[in-house]
Amino acid sequence: MLKLQVHGIVQAVGFRPFVHRIAVKNHLTGYIANVGDHVEIAVQGIPEDIEQFLRDLKNKKPPISEIDRIEKEVCPNENFDTFEVIKSQKKEGGESIIPPDIAICDECLEELFTPSDNRYLYPFINCTHCGPRFTIIEEMPYDREKTSMKSFPLCGFCQKEYTDIVNRRYHAEPVCCPEQGPHYTMSVEEAAHLLDQGKVVAVKGLGGFHIACLIDDSVVLRVRDLLNRPQQPFALMARDIESVRKLAYTSRQEEELLQSWMRPIVVLRKRKPLQGAAPLLHTIGIMLPYAPVHHLIFHYCASDVFVMTSANFPGNPMIIDNEIAERELPFADAFLYHNLEIVNRCDDSVIRNGLFIRRSRGFVPKGIPISHSKTVLAVGGELNNTFCITKGGKAFLSQHIGDTSNYDTLLFQKEAINHFIRLLALDWEDIDVIVCDLHPQYNTRKQAEDFSQMYGIPVKMVQHHFAHAYGLMAEHQKEMIVIAADGAGYGLDGNVWGGEILFRSERLGHLEYVPILGGDLATKWPERMLLSYLEREIPGRRYSKQEQQVLLNQLKKERILTSSTGRFLDGMAAFLGVCYERTYEGEPAMKLESLALKGKNLDVEMEVEGNQMMVKDFVKRIVDVKAPKKDIAKTAHTALGRAYIELLSNFNDMHLPVGFSGGVAYNEIIAKVLQKEAQKRGLEFYVHRLVPPGDGGTSFGQVASING
Structure with missing residues (x-):
């Protein structure tokens, strides 16, 4: 029997049913299980079939999955009659982590608008290829009872799909339907009609609340006044790529990025003035719908484009709680919110000319290779902040945190750090060193010192611009x-x-x-x-x-x-x-x-x-x-x-x-x-490609400053 420990993005991406299919195809018996933060596979059969299985494992894996390494061990044979997917096991160690949230796939999108489908017009449709992941996970391994979906028991129909190994929703942990799944408190159709009428609607999506409105200057100016953002550019959401082309110039690479499963905001050169949305700038940030609710809004709307900007005041964390949204956003004409808890708030990612302005939804918490194997926590700087944790030769950069001079944002960072530590199967005593900025008045430096005193971990201070330099060199593995x-x-x-x-x-x-x-x-x-x-x-x-x-x-x-x-x-x-x-x-x-x-x-x-x-x-x-x-x-x-x-x-x-x-x-x-x-x-000339060049990438540079 050959036992494999497979590390990488191998949970929540349909990896277990994929392995089941290729094992059966190659006439093998054994099992696969989620084990802590990776998967364990045991296979028995003739050597030629096992070799073909290993080739299929690497070459035919699900497109969103990533295999970082495979540990192999030859063990005595056991009495397996079939190949099975067995119950997840908890095990410490490893450095794998769940994938980011994934934009709705083509199959689910087709079902969403098929009248005979059980999930027709259901705004929480998902499968193993798409849907929320990072924003609902509480701890590893990634099983339904360890996500906020645990509040919604599977109905008979969903249970049947969930347990059917050949079904696209086999062990899709967020699987649900209108019978017992999450729901919005007002109809999406009603919210869409309000938007067409020029109203301001607070929309709760996967990672938090957005403010949505028409791009008409009169409506946008009202939102600017209400959110205290007199000049800051607002992101737009367009119905489809044809609608984007009417607003901005696009390259092939930019269109591929817009339509990718990450669905970031892409900053494009304006074709139309759009001065209300982006005053005195030649660029505009645009994204395509990524959650089912966005597609439903456009389904019911006459408009092809809306402002879709984070519903928080400058410096504050993204709003994720329904009651807080009603209290903080009293100016909204309507609230389109749901009853699924968002465990991890996560802003939209923003990319310009191939550079991350913000690396968040769709990319976090994917790991980035780094040259040392120490376990390091870096708390970043102040503005546009992120933190970063390294483990097992990978750096895990957090979602966008924001301005940590704001107390609520600093608390959000503390909560998010503790959550990342749990997801990475770490304890505080596992951390070798904490890194912070040299600035004596940064709240993050005080936070690092507090952690140090609380857990007895040494602190290293790194000058801000050297952190930028260390990060760039670590990305390219070059001295420069x-x-x-x-x-x-x-x-x-x-x-x-x-x-x-x-x-x-x-x-x-x-x-x-x-x-x-x-x-x-x-x-x-x-x-x-x-x-x-x-x-x-x-x-x-x-x-x-x-x-x-x-x-x-x-x-x-x-x-x-x-x-x-x-x-x-x-x-x-x-x-x-x-x-x-x-x-x-x-x-x-x-x-x-x-x-x-x-x-x-x-x-x-x-x-x-x-x-x-x-x-x-x-x-x-x-x-x-x-x-x-x-x-x-x-x-x-x-x-x-x-x-x-x-x-x-x-x-x-x-x-x-x-x-x-x-x-x-x-x-x-x-x-x-x-x-x-x-x-x-x-x-030779190098720029960043994996982390933001700005302060959102400083924490990566801080962890890169540590010598192996």
């Missing part, structure tokens, strides 16, 4: 010089970093330091940064001459300095009048990029002196150039990218690859300039 460019990170010298050239543990160069006029006020009011660079008054801006003089007097007393790329872009945005007040993270830089894409480079260069890029001198020169705003914007981007590569080249005698990380890595213009300039010098 990394440009880490973003808005802010507490530096090793106590200043605010954000325009760094890093190699291993050394800071090779950076943007010239300038004072931050008013500290955090400068991040909200970009014109303050413009004054920091110019060191003089500039007429025609939002601040009056008298106000500018007061601020310039204050500038002489500022002691906090920054090398931030984000603040440089903020200052240019203020100079060109595209953003005077930041109302969401990255707003000035995003609007500046949209303006710059229409312009041409004027070949005004940013000088390099020693290990610094002389940004103040550049700003003082560029503001006196008489040219269209779009050309000045394009020139600022181009000069910055060229200066980075020029400075980096001074330290790159070994011709090491160049990497680009940090929030500025989303900037299409700067990334292209860096790539072009690096390749002109014969240097």
Whole structure:
């Protein structure tokens, strides 16, 4: 008898019925069972049939499943008459984990709209190929009684499908039907008609509540006012890919991503202005329906596209509780919510140009290979936060957590950490080290120190931008010089970093330091940064001459300095009048990029002196150039990218690859300039593909900083 321990994404993906089919086909006897966080298979038969079974196991597995490794053991034969799927067993150890939530499959979608089907128009239809997974799981192994579906006993019809080895719903743990399954408290048809009438509807989906409404400017402006998001772009949900093409330009890769089982929000170039949904931006985030309820809404609606944005106020966690939704969202005209508990809230994933802006639904909790086998908890930074846990050579990045300066979000992170530890079959005493950001005032650092004191685990602090660099190198398994460019990170010298050239543990160069006029006020009011660079008054801006003089007097007393790329872009945005007040993270830089894409480079260069890029001198020169705003914007981007590569080249005698990380890595213009300039010098160029370049990937870099 050959016994196999199969690790990977092998639970909740139809793996057991698949193994049963190929075992029977190859005339084998034995069993398969979920064992803790992996599956155990025992097979008996002639050697040729076992070899064919092993080939089928690797080559014909379900498309959503992943096999990381197979441990084999030859054991004495037992008396098996058939091949059976046996009851799950609890066993400690391993590092496998359940798959993410999966968009509705084609078979279920067809049944959803087949009048003779038992699940006709039923918004919770699912099978082993699709439906909720991560959002309903409480603990491993993945069985119905360990999910929030345990509150809904199987009826006779569902029980028959659940126990039929040849049925698509064999051991589909969320399987249900209208007779005894979850239900919505109002009809989807009624909610859809309200949307068509211009009403605002709070919709509870797989991972939490969304606010849905028409894309008409009058309706969107009302939602902006109610959610306190005056400028932040809203995601849209379109009926189908044809509807997407009417709104935005799409590439083949983007369409494949939109229609994949992950169904992320994909940030696309606008074809239509859509200024209400994404003011002063050239892009718009769009997703396709992924849950049955979304398809039902479009089935009953005349509209082909809606705003579908997370129903929470800025900084707060995504709402998952019905009562909290009614209390926090009193402005909604209707609530389309259900009675299935969401165990793990999970925001939509967002991808732009192949880069994760947010890695969440559809991707979490899939593991990412990492070079060490230690068990590490990294708590991340502050904004757009995630945490990360490593085990057995894999890093498990959490779903989007959010702004941990908010107390409720910090509590959410603590709860989610404990839940991940359970899902990974870990205890706190298994964790070797906790990693946090160097910033002394981050709540996550205090959280790490609290965990350390509570469980006796050592804490390691990693500087923010080095974490970005470690993460990028870990993704590509390459040593490289990394440009880490973003808005802010507490530096090793106590200043605010954000325009760094890093190699291993050394800071090779950076943007010239300038004072931050008013500290955090400068991040909200970009014109303050413009004054920091110019060191003089500039007429025609939002601040009056008298106000500018007061601020310039204050500038002489500022002691906090920054090398931030984000603040440089903020200052240019203020100079060109595209953003005077930041109302969401990255707003000035995003609007500046949209303006710059229409312009041409004027070949005004940013000088390099020693290990610094002389940004103040550049700003003082560029503001006196008489040219269209779009050309000045394009020139600022181009000069910055060229200066980075020029400075980096001074330290790159070994011709090491160049990497680009940090929030500025989303900037299409700067990334292209860096790539072009690096390749002109014969240097390889790398960006992130597995984790977000921004702060959502910092925790991955923190775990990567640990040596094996």
